[in-house]
Amino acid sequence: MARLTFWEGLRMRVVLVVVIALVFVVLRLPFALRGDETLAGRLQTFLSYSLTAVGFLVAVASTFLACATLANEFKTQTLHLVVTKPVSRFQILIGKWLGVNLLGLCMLILCALVIYGFAVFIKNRPALFLRDALTIRDVIWTARTAASPTEPDFLTPAREMVKEQVERQGRFFAAGDQAAVAEYVQKLRDEWLRLNVAEAELYEFEGLLPPERPDTVYQVRYRVRASSPPLDDLVTLDFQFRDPDTLTPLGPPSRFKMPLNQEHQFLAGATPMLRGGRAALLVGNPPVQEDRMLGFVVFFESRDSLKVLYRVGSFEMNYTKAVLFIFLHVAFLSAVGVFFSTFTSFPVAAFCTFAIYALSAASGVWLEAIGANDQYLTPKDDPYGSLGPFIRALLVPLIQFAFPDLARYSGIRNLIDGYYIRLDELLWAAAHTLGYGLLLLVLPGWLIFRAREAAEVQV
Amino acid sequence: MSVQPVISVVGLTKVYRDFWRRARVRAVNNLDLEVRPGEIFGLLGPNGSGKSTTIKIILGLLNPTRGRVTVFGRPPDDVRVKSRIGYLPEESYLYRFLNARETLDYYGTLFQLPRGERRRRMAQLLDMVGLPRHAARRPVGEYSKGMARRIGLAQALINDPDLLILDEPTSGLDPLGAKLVKDAIVRIGQEFKKTILLSSHLLADVEEVCHRVVILYGGRIQTSGTMEQVLARNEQVQLTGERLSPQTINEIQNLVRQREGRSLTVSVPRDRLEHLFLRIVREAHERQVESAGSGVTGEIAAFLGAEQQGREVIEQLVRVEPEPAAAGESETPAPAPVAEAVLAELTAAGQTAPRPDGQPATTEARKPDAARVKPEPDRSLLSELSGEEPRGGGSS
Numbered sequence: 081m082a083r084l085t086f087w088e089g090l091r092m093r094v095v096l097v098v099v100i101a102l103v104f105v106v107l108r109l110p111f112a113l114r115g116d117e118t119l120a121g122r123l124q125t126f127l128s129y130s131l132t133a134v135g136f137l138v139a140v141a142s143t144f145l146a147c148a149t150l151a152n153e154f155k156t157q158t159l160h161l162v163v164t165k166p167v168s169r170f171q172i173l174i175g176k177w178l179g180v181n182l183l184g185l186c187m188l189i190l191c192a193l194v195i196y197g198f199a200v201f202i203k204n205r206p207a208l209f210l211r212d213a214l215t216i217r218d219v220i221w222t223a224r225t226a227a228s229p230t231e232p233d234f235l236t237p238a239r240e241m242v243k244e245q246v247e248r249q250g251r252f253f254a255a256g257d258q259a260a261v262a263e264y265v266q267k268l269r270d271e272w273l274r275l276n277v278a279e280a281e282l283y284e285f286e287g288l289l290p291p292e293r294p295d296t297v298y299q300v301r302y303r304v305r306a307s308s309p310p311l312d313d314l315v316t317l318d319f320q321f322r323d324p325d326t327l328t329p330l331g332p333p334s335r336f337k338m339p340l341n342q343e344h345q346f347l348a349g350a351t352p353m354l355r356g357g358r359a360a361l362l363v364g365n366p367p368v369q370e371d372r373m374l375g376f377v378v379f380f381e382s383r384d385s386l387k388v389l390y391r392v393g394s395f396e397m398n399y400t401k402a403v404l405f406i407f408l409h410v411a412f413l414s415a416v417g418v419f420f421s422t423f424t425s426f427p428v429a430a431f432c433t434f435a436i437y438a439l440s441a442a443s444g445v446w447l448e449a450i451g452a453n454d455q456y457l458t459p460k461d462d463p464y465g466s467l468g469p470f471i472r473a474l475l476v477p478l479i480q481f482a483f484p485d486l487a488r489y490s491g492i493r494n495l496i497d498g499y500y501i502r503l504d505e506l507l508w509a510a511a512h513t514l515g516y517g518l519l520l521l522v523l524p525g526w527l528i529f530r531a532r533e534a535a536e537v538q539v
Numbered sequence: 540m541s542v543q544p545v546i547s548v549v550g551l552t553k554v555y556r557d558f559w560r561r562a563r564v565r566a567v568n569n570l571d572l573e574v575r576p577g578e579i580f581g582l583l584g585p586n587g588s589g590k591s592t593t594i595k596i597i598l599g600l601l602n603p604t605r606g607r608v609t610v611f612g613r614p615p616d617d618v619r620v621k622s623r624i625g626y627l628p629e630e631s632y633l634y635r636f637l638n639a640r641e642t643l644d645y646y647g648t649l650f651q652l653p654r655g656e657r658r659r660r661m662a663q664l665l666d667m668v669g670l671p672r673h674a675a676r677r678p679v680g681e682y683s684k685g686m687a688r689r690i691g692l693a694q695a696l697i698n699d700p701d702l703l704i705l706d707e708p709t710s711g712l713d714p715l716g717a718k719l720v721k722d723a724i725v726r727i728g729q730e731f732k733k734t735i736l737l738s739s740h741l742l743a744d745v746e747e748v749c750h751r752v753v754i755l756y757g758g759r760i761q762t763s764g765t766m767e768q769v770l771a772r773n774e775q776v777q778l779t780g781e782r783l784s785p786q787t788i789n790e791i792q793n794l795v796r797q798r799e800g801r802s803l804t805v806s807v808p809r810d811r812l813e814h815l816f817l818r819i820v821r822e823a824h825e826r827q828v829e830s831a832g833s834g835v836t837g838e839i840a841a842f843l844g845a846e847q848q849g850r851e852v853i854e855q856l857v858r859v860e861p862e863p864a865a866a867g868e869s870e871t872p873a874p875a876p877v878a879e880a881v882l883a884e885l886t887a888a889g890q891t892a893p894r895p896d897g898q899p900a901t902t903e904a905r906k907p908d909a910a911r912v913k914p915e916p917d918r919s920l921l922s923e924l925s926g927e928e929p930r931g932g933g934s935s
Contacts, residue, residue, distance in 0.1 A: 157632040161694070164598045165649040166622040535600035 103194075120215040123202045124496040127195070131492050134191040135406040139437065142184040142410045146417030147429035149176050150529075154536070155425070163534040170522075173529050177418045177521060184410040192403045196396075214347065218297045223393035223500040226301070228383045229283035229361070232272065238264035273383065275304075275317075277375030278367035284324055285359045288390045291350035298350045299389040300361065303343045304378045310369070313339045315378055318364035319346070321353040327360065337370055340378075350390070359388060392500050401501040402491030408513045409486055413437055415517025419525040423532065436483070443483040452476045484512045543612055545702050545734045546574040546597055551606035553592050553758075566592040568758035570606070574736055579728040581749035582738035589758040590738035591629055594706050597736070598626055610702070622650060625700030627691045629707045635680030639670055639690050642679055643697055650698040656842075657697075663840035664693035669719065684711040692720060696727075699843050703727065705737040709744050714816045717744065724748045731843055743813075746770070779808075 150173075153159035162172060203221055207213035238261045245251040253260040275281055291298070306315060320333035330352050338344045353359045363386070367375050380386050416436050420429035439446070450464070451457050452472055462468035489509035491501045553567040567589040574580045582590045595601040596608055599615035613620045633642055640661060647657035665675055668689035679687055688711050695703060708724065709717040725748050728735045739745050745752060746766070753763040762769060783791075788805050795803045 156635075157628070157630065158634055160595075160598075160600055160628050160632045161626065161646070162649065163600060164621055164624060164626045165646060165698075166618045166651075167649050168618050531602075533601045535595045 118212045118215070119202065119205055119207045120212055120220055123199060123216060123220055126202060127199055127496050128492055130195045130198075131402065131406065131495070134188070134195065135409060135490075135492075138184055138187050138191070138406065139409050139413050141187065142180050142414045143417045143433045143437065144430060145183065146177070146180045146414035147421045147433055148426050149180065149421070150418055151421040151424070151426040151429055154534070157535070159534045169530045170526055173418065173422070173521060173526055177415055180414040180418065181407075181411050184414065185407060188403055188407055188410065192399070196399060211347070214295075214297050218347075218391070218498075219299060220496065220498045221395045222391045222498045223395060223398040224299070224389040224498050225392045225500045226384075226387035226389050227285045227288055228387050230286050231269065231383060234265045234268040234272075235261070238262075238268060270379070273381075273385075274377065274379040275363060275365035276377050277365060280318075280362050280364035282322065282327070283361050283363060283386060285361065285388050286357065288354060288357050288359055288388060289392060290354060290357065292391065294351050296350045296391070297347040298353070299345050299347055301343055301345045301387050301389065302363075302380070303385045304340060305381055306340050306376045306378045308376065309340050310372070310376060313341070315340055315376060316366055316370045317378070318362075318366060320362045320364070321348060322360045322362050324355050324358040324360040333362075333364070361386075361388070389499070395498070398491070398495050398498075398501050401503075401506055402495040404506060405489055405491040405501075405509060408489060408509055412440075412484060412486075412513035412517045415514075415521045419517075419520045422525050422529040437486075440483040440486045442487070443479055443485045444487050446483070447476065447479055450475060452479075481516065484509075484516060489513065542576055544573040545576050545611060546572070546736060547607075547609045548572045548593070548597065549607045551593065551596060551608060552604050553589070553596060553601065554604045566758055567596070570755075570758065570760060572753055572760070572763070574734060576734050577728070577732045578750045579724065579735045579737070579748055581745040581752040582736065582755060583740065583742065583745055583752055584738075584755035585740055588755040590740075590755060591706055592758075593755075594704055594736070594738055598624070598704060622698060623701040625695035625698060625703045627688075627695040627703075627705045627708055629710070633679045633687060633690060633694075636678055638678050639665065639675040639693075642690055643694055646694045647697050652698070660697055660699075660840065660842050661693075663842060664696060667696075667723070667840045668693045669716075685713055685716050688712055689716065689719075692723070696840060696843060701733060703733055703735045705735065707739055707741075708737055709739065709741055714813050715820060718813070718817065721748055727843060733843075 153162070159172075163169070203216055207216065241264050242253070242257055242260045246253075246257065272281065288298075300319065302317075304315060304317065309315075314337055316335060316337040318333045318335050321330045322328060323330060334346060334348075336344060336346065365375065365378055369375055413433060413436075417429060417433040420432045424432070447453060450472060451462060451468060452475075457468060459466040459468065464471045489512070491506075493499075494501045549571055551567055551570040552565070554562045555564040555566055557563050566587075570589070570593060572580075572593075582593060584590050592601065596603050597610060597615055599621075608615055610617075610620050611623060634645070637645060643661045643664060644657055647660065652660070665672075670686065670689055670693075674682075674686065679690060682690070688708075692705075692708070695705070703724075705724070708720050712720060721744060724735055724737065727733050728748070737745070737749070749766055751763070751765050752769055754761045754769075792803045792805070795801060
């Protein structure tokens, strides 16, 4: 069954058109796109555009094929012969799905190889300056993960403070000593993350993997906020790597003037900063900001607001995972398409499947719109008024389950950022899309298909 | 002990409903019928009398509104039953993008036939239905209706079915094809003891092949019985003979008038158009007029109903001793030593090789088949067309 659907797909003009479109997209983009005129930007733009386009087109082609194959068997009555052969309806249904997926996978692999080839071609073009070449090698053509600063032990000092207050000063905590300890821990953590005017804080990073080459660069990313921000939102900060043991400076400090509330990044040589997998970064808040007469208190919202990105895997592995994510979209949509075509005609099934596709791609926005991401909604700003909590209790799990967040189950953003795509993310996305698709196919789909008359006559 | 019927239909009713589940058409109304093993059973009736609906319910393509249907003692949607059924639908519901070989291969795969077996049966079936090799490589969508139906017949036979269900088997076929199908039905039914259920509104077809018929009208059985019972006309007598002189006819007429007090109608029988057509095609074939259409070898696919070993022996024997050219007109009995050798080989083969459906092969069941394979190939269409012995002349 799968093999037949595969051949059927190949002979459907729709799929041919898509293949031609893919070739066009893939051949055109690498030469047309310039990005921000750096080679790295060009590579990122190319990867992002071409993978998104290919993912979308293959998903559309698979949807069409999935919706057409079973509905057409009903319509052209070729199903009559198949059903009278010793093949169960379940086999027919699953065979159709497998066939569509096989074709989708083949198209994806073909396109992925072509795109990879062009990406290598762009990567190997001569870079105009060193930083561009380093960015391509150590930021994009890699798979990195982030290390956030190791939190010092706040619990011991917090306990001591509580103990001292209870024992020496005879203070009594109404909410209990444990709550008081937790409160002190939070206070100490806030202090650790806050940079007062003319203050510097040393943040230690652990477990960083050693660089592959002596000239490998790691990337530092930070995002700060200010309690009373300047009018133009620009804040200057100093960064300096130090030896984690002796605290001696490992180079001159770097000074960056950047807007608040946005993530900024800079490159730093990995070999000098690392001492046995550890690094120490001193972040300083200058007493007087550049061009200004005063300083600002800034802080990191959490320890994840400051991170060092280091290489943990290869670009190729990451690329494979990103393509697998696209395949999961295809497999999910084909399952939905085959499901709909068990009981409707091709146009209706295609329409329904595309509706599910659109809703799934935007399910994050949808959840945001109904206030699922806000924790403290008052009836006044609740989109549903006082009924909000009840409606959300019903709607949010339904949307989260029935419309897999395809925008989140995507590896493209991580891929072009050189950010390691975690296997558990991929597995979770697979469980959600494939599991849900198969459930749809096997339970209602199979029950409907089994009960439906192959030679159905509508009078 | 009574024989278990192959198909048993009790109180079958089928009501077609519209989108709102309202009853619209009562296609089959309280129908009872029973098809016994080894018989060729005809479902007759005008268009819309419920023939196809009945067949589709027997195949599990439609669900009955009321009533009970069993095939080989099981419900029709049982997958195990389906491996023993061959089905030729009313229209040729084939995948338009597959060619003939791919089509047969695909359906063979659905029956889980091994690759070698599929290839062997495919070649035999393509020969049998008379599809030339170049045509077998074109997609089925390009075929004429008759050619598509030939493929349809071939796919219905690929699993060597015990029960063959044919819905309007001769519709859309030229007289050659119709003759081929009718001959195939008769031979598959009689020689290989297959059960065949066929529906038709072409009465001549049914008359020539069926043992028992049911005539449907309005979803009900109007008449049923064996061919002889149904067609017997006791109030008339027909005398057939060589040409008589007018005097003799006059005397006979006088005699009848005197004895019975009735008059006698005398007419010269006309040739049937079918025979005329076949004769013209045969003459054209002898002049070797080229045709892009399908030809006919008149062979029945050898795997049907026979064990490979036994069949190979038969084929060898046939090759060694060609039939006399004039065999088409007379029933030449097989030479006794040959028949004995065939039987001896088959007995040896039958004890070891199981049948495809998993039941042990019994020698008794196949003795008559085997004995008849030898003398009968000459009754096939080709011998009628060309007057040659069957294996001598191949199709284009």
